[in-house]
Amino acid sequence: MISLIDSKKGLALFLFVTCFIVCAQAQTVVRGIVRDAQTHAPLSFVSIYFRGSKGVVSGEDGSYSISTNNPKNTTLEFSFNGYKVLRKKIEAGITQDLDINMEVEEMKAVVVNSRKRGKYSNRNNPAVDLIRKVVDNRDRNRMSAFDYVQYQQYEKMELSLTNKPEKLMNNRLLKNYKFLLENQDTSKLEGKALVPVYLEETLSNKFFRKDPSKEKTYVLAKKKVNLGEFVDNDGITRYLNSMYTPIDIYEPNLMLLSNQLLSPISDLAPTFYRFYVGDTVELDGIKLVKLTFAPRNPNDLLFRGSMFITLDGNYAVQKIQMSLTKHANINWTRELRIKQDFERGTDGRYHVVMSNILSEFALSKKATGGLVGERTVSYKNYVINQPAADSVYEGKPEVIVDAPAGAIDSFWTANRHTALSATEEKAYANMDSLQHMKSYRRMMDWATFLLAGYKAAGPFDIGPVNAFYSFNPVEGFRLRFGGRTTPKFSKRLYFETYAAYGFKDERWKYFLSGAYSFNNKSIYSFPLNFLRLSYQHDTKIPGQELQFVQEDNFLLSFKRGDNNKWLYNDIFIAEYVREFGKNISYTLGFKNWKQQPAGNIVYEKLNGSGVANIPNITTTELSAELRWAPHEQFYQGKTYRIPINNKYPIFRLRYISGIRGFVNGDYNYQQLTLNIFKRFYFSQFGYADVVTEAGNIFGQVPYPLLTIHRANQTYAYQLNSFNMMNFMEFVSDHYASVSTDYYFNGFIFNKLPFIKKLKLREVAGFKMVIGGVRKENNPAFNKETFLFPTDEWGKVTTFSLAGKPYMEANAGIGNIFKILRVDLVKRLSYMENPNVPNWAIRARARFEF
Structure with a gap:
């Protein structure tokens, strides 16, 4: 058995x-x-x-x-x-x-009998029919089509030096950093070695609700390289986020490298792209068709690549890979490629599971060395159309759940979606060692000096260097020396000072300020929360307002026309500045200002015996300013912020009240001003920056206290000034203005033979202000107010805008040598005013991608 x-x-x-x-x-x-x-x-x-x-x-x-x-x-x-x-x-x-x-397919030999060839057409083109079906179905394939979505997201951003391996190791500038160069990755870019210098990781749980619309992020952990005190580490994060914006391939336009690029899945795509149907394959029982695409014009800022489309009725993207064309009109970028993978979920729809953006930057296409930036995002644990509790969506859009976990290696090892390579793992330790090296700190100190104009000297910064020497008609040669304290001196108290001397007027000028930080952070870094007191005895051009540069910058000493309208000022300011997390800030201020005319400005008015000279005037003001910049991003410089522009507007509302009799104030008045900035993106047609402003002064005041419209008599094109207007040419007590600068991004030049090879870009602009001076403030009607200034021949040189607007227009060529813009500027009105220019050529240096 x-x-x-x-x-x-x-x-x-x-x-x-x-x-x-x-x-x-x-x-x-x-x-x-x-x-x-x-x-x-x-x-x-x-x-x-x-x-x-x-x-x-x-x-x-x-x-x-x-x-x-x-x-x-x-x-x-x-x-x-x-x-x-x-x-x-x-x-x-x-x-x-x-x-x-x-092997690449070679072109077959043909006999040319005619200049005519087959012409690509959208009509009766199956590839175009297919992409239109993808466009028609994009809304139902996007995440916003679901009532509820939740998933986990792992994000990695990385910056690496790149060069041929032997050139990296033999670079004399990097001889002290051999330990960095030995940490190379040669697998990512063919024939090149990558040395990671920055790494940032974020692990989050994401929740989306359609109605009422709400997105919520719970950050489980963050980890990133610290580049030290010389670099705005948070600013690097913001800048990389703006350059490598998360990609939704179904968006009609994609934001990349601070530009808006037309997606191949867009209503306008068949107009600007060529599409071709490729092979059909089957994956998990679903048929996929390969669709390749390329720009009709290879110089346009568009993509070329391929995608796989499902033929299951959803017409969804299962995989896409694309890159910028070789001849695309973009600066400093040798390569840009995007890859996304989608996976079919239990609901039968395709959800993105991996997104990768990689770009290589270099000074030129032929340069061997450069910088590689990469953003990789992984998605998993999708839960579709299962509502979360209402409490999940309450509070701020982003919440840090467990910040300490970001420093625990075991946490990251267990929770990363994809393990770091050995090279990436070592980057954290290498960069931590680097910032403690004396040679690195010395190199960064000099780099900061060259870029920002400040030289560190222990707890002090000496500068700005570009203001040490200048000249003007009133002071002649002017020497200046100054500096400020840093957080090394104190995290609460900050001081700044300078002294200057004019060899023509033989007068000393000086400035002194002290600030107290309430949040134990620098008074220049976000979020601002400080009280500052300052006193300045110095000169100023009325109506000149500059951004990011000092008024006595050496390069601004060169001016056209009559530059002899100046003031001597004694200004005491007390201001409290508070900034909040939603990019809302307010400033409360007190200002006592004694101004004395200089140059050919004279303060005078009529009296019973003739003309009386007024040696000076004093005003005392209380002010409040509210600023709202939704979704604002910036890189923090030494003393100012470099804005990272986006599509959201910036609002600024200011109220000033002058009080007569308070600390020797001579006048009662109120002033209200509203300023709005907005960038408009037009995809392939470029973008426009538009600034609108309106203001009104209530009360009777002389012309020095009216709004003196911003003029520019330098040879540089200034965005926020009227470039054909003379200093102090127009004043108003009520006005409205608009300024537009349009950047075409080479839309026209890209289509012109020979010209397109230069990668030039068209720019155009228009500026207008309309306003006036009420009778009580106009010396032509009120004999008790100050007379408008005149020149040496007795001709009036300051005017009101009664009757018609002031206008000027400009057109120019940008991206000359990748950095220079040259404009032809034409004045369109008030040509009868004395000593005014008709047209001029102005230049501006502008770094852009």
Whole structure:
């Protein structure tokens, strides 16, 4: 009995093993990597299939794996747009490795009988019909189509130096940092070594609710490299976030590198792109069709690449890979590529599971060294249309759940979606060591001096250097020396001072300020919360307001026309500044200002015996300013912020009240001003910066206290001034103005032969102000107010805007040598005023991508 049972077991075991062997022999498995035959770079999106059967596509690293149980499948085909179709014989029934090198398809020899050739057309084009179906269905494939969505997101941002490995190691400037250079990654970019210098990771849980609309982020952990005191570490994060904005491929326009680029999935896409249908493959029972695309004009700021579209009725993107064209009109960027992978969820829809943006920056296309920036985002644990508790969405849009976890290595090891490479892991320790090196700190100190104009001297900064020497008609040669304290001196108290001397007027000028920080942070860093007292005895041009530079900057000493309208000022200011997390800030101020005319300005008015000279006037003001800049981002400089512009407006409302008799104030008046800045993006047609402003002064005041419209007599084009207006040419007690600068991003030049190779860009602008002076403030009607200034021949040089607006227009060429803009500026009104220019050429240095 036992032998019978054992024999049955043996027979069953024999049959099982035989069946397993037969089945195993029947299955054919082929795996390997697909590369370019010349560059040996891996090729992704290559279609791999057995003829008459379903296929697969190669991954990002060129890898593939395909299997079949049909013993007749002995020929494997490799197909990729632009490459020769490759067929390989394989052995059935076994597992085998097969690496493939694909060759670029050469153009066939043709006999040219005519200049005519086949013309691409959208009409009766199946590729265009397909992309239009994708566009029609994009709203139902986006995350916003669901009532509720929640998922976990892991994000990694990285900056790396890049060069050929041997050149990095032999770079003399980096000889003290060999330990950094030895930490190289040679797998990411073919033929180049990457040395990570910045790394940032964020792990978050995300929640989305459609109605009422609400997004909430719970940050589980953050970790990033600290580059030290010389760098605004938070500003780097903000700047990288603005350059590598998270991509929603279904958005009609994508924000990248501070530009708005037209997506291939856009209503306008068929107008600017060419589309071609490629191979059809099958994945998990769903048919996918490959759709390639390229710009109609290779110089336009557009993408080329390919995407796989599902043919299951959703017309969703399953995978997309695209990059900027080689000749795209963009600066400093040698390469920009985007990859996104989507995965079919339990709801049958495709959700993004990986998004990668990589760009390489260099001074020129031929430069071997550069900087690589990369942002990789991974998504998992999707929960669709399952409502979360209302409490989940309450409070701020972003909440730090467990900040200390960001410093625990074991937490990151357990929770990263993808493990860091050995090179990335070492970057944290390397950069921490770097910031403690004396040579690094010395190099960064001099770099800050060259870029910001301040030189560190222990707890003090000496500068700004570009204001040490200047000249003007009133002071002649002017020397200035000053500095300020840093947080090394105190995190609460901040002092700033300078002294200056004019060799023509033989007068000393000086400035002294002291500030107290209530939040134990620098008075220049976000969020501001400080009280500052200052006193200034110095000169000033009335109506000149500058941004980011000192008024006595040496380069601004060179001016056109009559530059002899100046003031001597004694100004005491007390101000309290408070800034909040939603980019709302307010400033409360007290100002006592004694102004004395200088140059050819004279304060005088009529009296019973003729003209009386007024030596000076004094005003005492209380002020309040409210500023709201939703979603504002900036990089914090030494003393000012470099804005990172976006599509959101910036509002500034200011109220001033002058009080007569208070601290020697001579006049009662009130002033109300509203300023709005907005950047408008127009996709392929560029963008425009628009500034509108309106103001009104209530009360009777002389012309020095009216609004003196911002003029510019330098040879530089100034965005916020009237470039054809003379200093103190127009004053108003009520006005409205608009200023527009339009940047076409090469939309026209990109289409012109020869010109397009220079990558020039068109710019145009228009400025207008309309206003006036009421009778009680106009010396033509009120003999008790100050007379408007005159020149040496007795002609009036200051006017009101009664009757018509002041206007000027400009058109120019930008991106000259990638940094220079030159405009032809034309004055359009008030040509009858004395000594006014008709037209002029102005230049402006402007760093842009």
